[in-house]
Amino acid sequence: MPGLSGRMSTVIKAKISKLLDRAEDPGETLEYSYQKQIELLQNVKKGIADVVTSKKRLQLQEQKLRDQVVKLDTQARQALAAGNEDLARTALERKNVAQTELQSLDTQIGQLAQQQDQLTASEQKLRAKIEQFRSRKEVIKAQYSAAEAQVRISEAATGVGEEMADVGLAMQRALDKTENMKARADAVQELEAAGTFQDLTQIGAGEDDIDRQLKQLSSSSEVESELAKMKAELGTGPGAAGELGAGDAPAGRAAAAEQQAGPSQGPAQ
Amino acid sequence: MIVRIATEAQYELTESDAEVLGKLDNQAVAACEAGDEEQFNETFKELIEFVRGNGQMLPEDTLESSDVIVPPPDVSFQEARAEFTGEGLIPG
Numbered sequence: 001m002p003g004l005s006g007r008m009s010t011v012i013k014a015k016i017s018k019l020l021d022r023a024e025d026p027g028e029t030l031e032y033s034y035q036k037q038i039e040l041l042q043n044v045k046k047g048i049a050d051v052v053t054s055k056k057r058l059q060l061q062e063q064k065l066r067d068q069v070v071k072l073d074t075q076a077r078q079a080l081a082a083g084n085e086d087l088a089r090t091a092l093e094r095k096n097v098a099q100t101e102l103q104s105l106d107t108q109i110g111q112l113a114q115q116q117d118q119l120t121a122s123e124q125k126l127r128a129k130i131e132q133f134r135s136r137k138e139v140i141k142a143q144y145s146a147a148e149a150q151v152r153i154s155e156a157a158t159g160v161g162e163e164m165a166d167v168g169l170a171m172q173r174a175l176d177k178t179e180n181m182k183a184r185a186d187a188v189q190e191l192e193a194a195g196t197f198q199d200l201t202q203i204g205a206g207e208d209d210i211d212r213q214l215k216q217l218s219s220s221s222e223v224e225s226e227l228a229k230m231k232a233e234l235g236t237g238p239g240a241a242g243e244l245g246a247g248d249a250p251a252g253r254a255a256a257a258e259q260q261a262g263p264s265q266g267p268a269q
Numbered sequence: 270m271i272v273r274i275a276t277e278a279q280y281e282l283t284e285s286d287a288e289v290l291g292k293l294d295n296q297a298v299a300a301c302e303a304g305d306e307e308q309f310n311e312t313f314k315e316l317i318e319f320v321r322g323n324g325q326m327l328p329e330d331t332l333e334s335s336d337v338i339v340p341p342p343d344v345s346f347q348e349a350r351a352e353f354t355g356e357g358l359i360p361g
Contacts, residue, residue: 005287006294008301009337011352012275016338118276125278125329132330159332162273170276173341 016165034137037130040164044123047171048116054178055112061185062105068098080230088230092223108181115174122167133160271327272320273335277342280324287337293319294339297349306346313349317342 005013076091133156140152270287273279282290293316300308316339327333340349 005337006291007298008294008349008352009272009290009339012340013335013338122276128329129332132332136332156332158334162334162338166273166275169341173276173343 016162019165034130034134037126037133037160037164040167041123041126041130044119044126044167044171047175048119048123051112051116051119051174051178054182055109055116058105058109058112058181058185061189062102062109065098065102065105069095069102072098076227077230077234080227080234085227089223089227092226092230096223096226108184112178112181115177119171119174122170126163126167129160129163133157270337271333271335272324273338274317274320275338275341279327279331279333279335280320281327282320282324286319286323289323290316290319290337290339301346301349301352304350309346309349313340313344 072091072095076088076095079085079087079091136156137153140149140156143149144152270282270284271279272282272287272290293312297309297312297316300306300312320339340352
């Protein structure tokens with residue numbers, strides 16, 4: 001048989017076997033392994049709960065970002081209606097960043113859902129094996145002498161042990177991925193706190209390094225095309241700009257002045 | 270021969286299929302050692318699909334141990350590489 005298997009699977013198999021050898025306690029195989037099995041099952045349940053919590057957290061963040069996108073879009077329109085194109089552009093740039101973040105959150109939430117399903121399936125499989133092990137153990141105990149029973153139950157325990165090692169590996173991988181996502185979610189929240197997604201009234205003096213870098217990162221062409229579209233919708237294209245300035249400006253200008261008053265007041269807070 | 274795809278399931282493979290698996294496995298390791306990520310990903314994907322497609326999945330309550338264990342389907346090139354140079358997926 002060894003001649004048939006490749007190097008990669010041989011290495012993995014050898015490592016799993018070593019893990020199992022280490023875990024095995026010949027004197028107490030019966031009770032020890034069953035207790036370990038139950039413990040692991042409980043751990044898997046905890047692992048699943050962890051994944052679900054992380055998923056919920058990302059979903060909350062997703063909702064917050066969706067609200068931001070709507071808000072920034074409205075603000076861009078308001079700014080444009082008030083004739084402040086720079087402010088509108090900034091709002092659209094931020095909206096762009098938020099949308100990119102939304103997409104990546106979507107992917108992450110999908111991945112977590114997949115992890116959850118996989119772990120749930122693993123838990124079921126392990127549970128089936130444990131159940132099988134328990135009933136087989138009773139049958140063996142009834143049919144064989146104590147010494148012979150010990151050997152046979154040991155064999156059956158190896159099968160469960162391998163499954164346990166495998167579920168342990170699956171859980172470790174799921175939790176590692178979840179940790180990575182948590183770290184990323186925290187980073188995004190820090191960005192938010194640093195002002196990246198804050199009210200437009202905070203832009204200006206409050207602008208920090210991250211703001212500027214994110215602005216550069218966001219696709220400016222996308223922003224420009226959206227701005228053009230918005231202008232067309234509002235009827236404030238290059239030709240209409242003059243009319244707006246002369247016509248319904250008062251209300252718009254007041255709004256713009258109000259919005260622009262923010263930055264200069266900001267630092268005083 | 271019983272093959273386990275780590276974190277997935279156990280499959281029963283015929284001897285001749287096991288031979289194909291062994292060849293794919295060694296190709297994947299060779300790609301790993303050559304630092305060829307693309308080749309590794311391609312070969313490893315083929316290997317996983319080969320086991321899934323040609324193997325007979327064992328029932329959930331089976332207590333057989335596996336003859337061979339292949340890495341999880343989502344193993345990365347870096348992880349696979351580490352498997353042959355250091356600690357790898359499973360410490361030990």
